[in-house]
Amino acid sequence: MRKFAIYGKGGIGKSTTAANISASLARLGKKVIQIGCDPKADSTWNLLHGEPVMPVMDYYRTYTEEPDFEHIGKTGYGGVFCIETGGPTPGLGCAGRGIIATFDLIDELEVFDRIQPDVVLYDVLGDVVCGGFSAPIRDGYADEIFIVTSGEKMALYAAGNIIKAVENFKDRGYAQVRGIILNRRNVENEYDIVQAFANSHNLPIIADIPRSKEIQYYENQGMTVVEGNPDLPVSLLYQELARKLMDTPASDAR
């Protein structure tokens, strides 16, 4: 079982990337679980055709008890099992603790044992802002981290912070950063800027996703572009990225 975590600045396209990777892996015949770790709970929308799964924290809030296996997630496009941690009411509570509680429940319900996935993909909010948001890369969860960034200054700054946080965790046995996914925003000399950033951290750019109207078009229809039209150039790039993730041994982290 491969376990990947996708990090990056808020709004940079992590969920779009994660959902398209999941859809691509499903097309390769892989059994995938995607876990959205964001109070917005929008990671898996485009795998579920506009019928989202009830986030775990919403379930607790509504029913004052934990969901069982039948209610913790929902099967979406290509058999991808979708889970959303969700979070507390905005402005209240502790979203990070909600992620930890959801992971405890995933363990307790033996979700991985029951589904036997080939890949688990964690899509994590913005930055490693507290202990809860490092939970996906703690020992036993994701093994490999990928950072989504554009050539924009703030996106690279956030990416640098994530790398720094992970380096701080090196004696804790946490997952390691394996590469950069460039999600273009049409910044001038964007590839060169991101390449320089990646080089300075000794990381590869493993995908270069162009800005694409087709992504938005299919998302408006509640699906990933990979599902909507797998033969489009951008869809082929996601599928190539998915293949690359699977083909690269986990030990080639750096």
Added chain:
Amino acid sequence: MKQAQRVLSTYAVDMFGIASALFELGGLVVMHDASGCNSTYDTHDEPRWYDTPSMVYISGLNEIDTIQGNDQRLIHDIAEVTDAVHPAFIAIGGSPMPNAIGTDFRAIEKMVQERTGIFTMGFRTDGIHSYLPGAGNAYVRLAQHFLKRPFRQPQRPARRINILGLTPLDFSVVGNATAIKTILTEAGFIIQSSWSMGDTLDNLFEAANADVNAVVSSTGLYLAQYMQEQYGIPYVAGIPMGKQGTADWLQALREGDTSYLTGLTGREPREKPQYALADLNAWKTETVYDDQPCDALVIGEPVYLLSMGNLLRHELGLSTVRLLCPLADAPQLLLRHIETVSVEPVIREECRKAQHVLADPIYARLLPEKQDAFISLPHEAYSGRHYHDEMPVIAGPDIADWLRDRLK
């Protein structure tokens, strides 16, 4: 406000279960908390504190370290203490605040072990769950690391026996541990190990050579299931109570009969204490049961309840006996014939329906007008040292006569 306890107490928490289980084994036990836990545990729930050397410490977590998530001071302090006291192992667990900020005890475990070179266990406790999964988890982690491979297979009839789940939280220090061991040895059993009163860590390493495990409290069930799975050692849950109850218990042990009192087969999937510790709703059990009056209501820990229920029904002739466990995070396997209620008004109503209530004396506060109905059976994990003088020895034949006098 349903969860508010107005007159009742709370049970010893998860971290106290860990400290109690490991108390005599030569390990360093660190409670990660601002303060208070250590002294509460030591003065109320740990009667051995006054006359037995131990290594239970508090970390002294402060506000800025909490905000910063600074685990380094904890790790440094543990390393410093370790250099001074040379423990056999290290156990670290949390209280509500480390739990709230998601402290990664697994990472702390790794870093402490790397720094000290000593086997370390990190526990995700929160000071909210009960001692049952806490102690249970400590036993399993200890066994997973230290148990030596057995050099013999479990035999029938069984002779070599482990006692699992023996801590003062359920048996105090009034003679129960000695009584259980005496009953076993006089019946021809050889005590392989005792988890964990009156034994050494070195001796516990050999526990896999036993023929049978005697689970005397729920804290031992998790380890019993682990040893059943790993080494095929059967387990029997129960406390010897009354003449017939003691004889039946001994016979069940000889035969390795797991169904005794519990109806279990021994092939049930393992219950994992870490799941009980992570359950967010552990204390919300408020089911209301039937309104039928009963001869006796017994309140307490599940293995004790099953044993006491057996004694009351079969040796003392009570026809309707109800068993009530307020510890909602007890092993579910043991709760099949036990009602679980942890909400004070509901427990009060259950007590009202009973002619006799056998419980820790704190429960008598629920019905001041019905004091005569309550028979005081103090439970260390509930009222601490407060009622030591009233504690009878519950293990052995004599408890039947003690109860007979009070049920008149």
